[in-house]
Amino acid sequence: MTKETPLLEVVNIHKRFTGVYALRGVSLAFERGQIYHLLGENGCGKSTLIKIISGAQPPDEGELVIEGARHAKLTPLESLSAGIETVYQDLSLLPNMSVAENVALTSELAEHAGKLARTFNRRALAETAARALEAVGLPGDANFQKTLIEQLPLATRQLVAIARAIASEAKFVIMDEPTTSLTQKEVDNLIAVLAKLRAEGVAVLFVSHKLDECYAIGGEVIVLRDGQKMAQGPIENYTKAQISELMTGKHLSTERYRAEGAEGASQVVLDVNALGRKGQFADVSFKLHKGEILGVTGLLDSGRNELARALAGVAPADLGTVTLDGMRVRLHSPADAKAQRIGYVPEDRLNEGLFLDKPIRDNVVTAMISSLRDRFGQIDRKRAQELAERTVKDLQIATPDVDKPVQSLSGGNQQRVLIGRWLAIDPRVLILHGPTVGVDVGSKDIIYRIMQRLSKEGIGIILISDDLPELLQNCDRILMMKKGRIANEYRADRLNEADLYHALLSEAA
Known part of the structure; x- marks a missing residue:
């Protein structure tokens, strides 16, 4: 192995699922101390790679070359032992274990042939965890290290997962949508962490749909489309429009979608x-007009998420009133909201919205089950099928069959299934x-x-998002929340x- 040998090479990789290519002849070389942004539409082959x-x-074909050593395939343990650490979108943390134990997870698995030891070296564990946690801006004290993962908010769990990669002294770190749940301050901190990893010679493969973050981080961009590599090079050599066109094969407008009020x-x-x-949150007052798109934004602790859940009856408000079409309504449960024909598409579609192993049809008709029952109490399968097929066509959901499990769809198609469920009422x-979180x-x-x-059909829409271009392109008005108001x-x-x-x-409220 020479100094010029890439840390990792992907050589002519092919992968097929039931005859359909997920990857077709992809070849890539990853150098030490470089950051690579893997971009592409959902379903382009990113997750498979x-x-x-x-x-x-x-x-199915091709090989992986790690520091000059050739492999036809890798097992997860072989990948970890080779210094490859992956921070998955679902984080892959153990909720019933402590922060420190999760941080040590990778090194423990690699050291004990894929099994966790019965006991940990607590002193060494604490020292390693403290360094890694502080590197990502989290406290390294004993109390935080003892905290169970299940007790932490999602944004903090995300940083713990990144700390785990740092603790393992990985040579190659894959981060799959690492900033989805982070505030801007935490994103800025992560960018500093990436710069440190780069300076230490670690290669990072960064998967994101947020181009602004990719430009802020710098490095090289890799664009996949339909399982093939479309481009690779320094990200500053490409405009957003060029990257979008490489990803989709068509020109996408960056102008306002909202042409008129x-x-x-x-x-x-x-x-x-x-x-x-x-x-x-407290003393929140606003009016939503027929056919209006009203944006609500703010940082994670602003109360915007809690407001969304209150209006949907998921976490009801304690004070104040809600009037719908001139009549005061109570929203004490999701059933109350549905009865008033208030639809709610949650931010976390995987854990709060969809039944992943169930067919697309069942996911679409869930909110309409009571009205689809016949006089014997059985669901009218024909009507359910017709509703699901109409929704798939109307919302351009890419699937050959509504009997397919919803987990077989890309993120964007899953989101449209969820939107379709509430349009049915x-x-x-x-x-x-957050309707486009994790969406290409x-x-x-x-x-x-x-x-x-x-909106043109008269539905009043409340769009809760921290994606500023999304709000500016789609909304009539934008409400900004700070400190619960x-x-x-x-x-x-x-x-x-x-x-x-x-x-x-700005700190001022």
């Missing part, structure tokens, strides 16, 4: 007055909580166009991203 490198799946702007469909939930109000640019475009069409209101067509970003990070 990650699984082959991490040993979760074998390739809501047609029924004078008619109030939802009136929220002095709404509050103890310890989370003919909603008066639709709450979309092509699917974003489809979802945005669906939103605009629903509405701090400001903006006209989206009179605002630019820089001003909105500055206002978001």
Whole structure:
């Protein structure tokens, strides 16, 4: 092995599933101390490539070359032993174990042939965990190390998973959508961590749909489309428009989707007055008009997420009133919200929204089961099938069969299944909580166009998001929450991203 030998090479990799190519002849070389951004639409082969490198799946053809050593395939343990650490989107942490034990997970598995030891060297464990946790901006003290993972918020778990990769002294780190749940401050901290890893000679494969973050991090970009490598090179050599076109094969507009305001702007469909939930948000008041798209944004601790859950009846408000079409309503449960024809698409579609192992049909009709029953109490299969097929066609869900499990779909198609479920109840109000989290640019475009069409049909939409371009492109008005209250209101067509970003990070409420 020479100094010029790449740390890892992927050589002419092919992978097929039931005759369909997930990867077709992909070859890549990863150098030490370099950051690579793996970009592409959902379904382009990104996840398959990650699984082959991490040993979760074998390739059908091709080979992996690690520091000059050739491998037809890897097992997960062989990948870990070779210094390859993967921070998956689902984090792969053990919820009933402590922070420190999870941080030590990789090194323990590698040292004990894939099994966890009966006892840990607690002193060495604490020292290793403290260094790794502090590197990602988390406390390294004993109390935090003893905390169970299940007791931590999602954003903190994400940082613990990244700390685990640092603790293992990995040579090659794969980060799959690592910033999905992080605040901007935590993202900035992660960028500093990546710079440190790069300086220490670690190679990083960074998977993200957020191009602004990729540009801020720097390095090389790798674009996949339909299982093939379309481009690779320094990210500064490509514009956002060029990358989007390489990913999708078509030109996507960055202009506002919202060409005009809501047609029924004078008619109030939802009136929220002095709404509050103890310890989370207080005195929230706003009006949503028929056909309006109202954006709500703020940092993770702003109360925006809790407001969404309160309006959906998931975590009801303690104070205040909600009036729907002139009538006061109680939203004490999700069933109450559904009865009032308020649809809610949650931020975490995998854990809160979808039944992943169930067919697409069942996921679509879930909110309509009671109205689909015949006089014997049985679900009318024909009507359910027709509803599901109509939803698939209407929302451009890419599937050959509504009997396919929803987990077989890409993230963007899964999200449209979830939106379709609530469209089936003919909603008066639709709450979309982070509707394009983990969704590629092509699917974003489809979802945005669906939103605009629903607005024209008179549905009032509340879009809760921290994606500033998404808010500016789609909304009529934007409410900014800080410290559990509405701090400001903006006209989206009179605002630019820089001003909105500055206002978001300002401490004043």
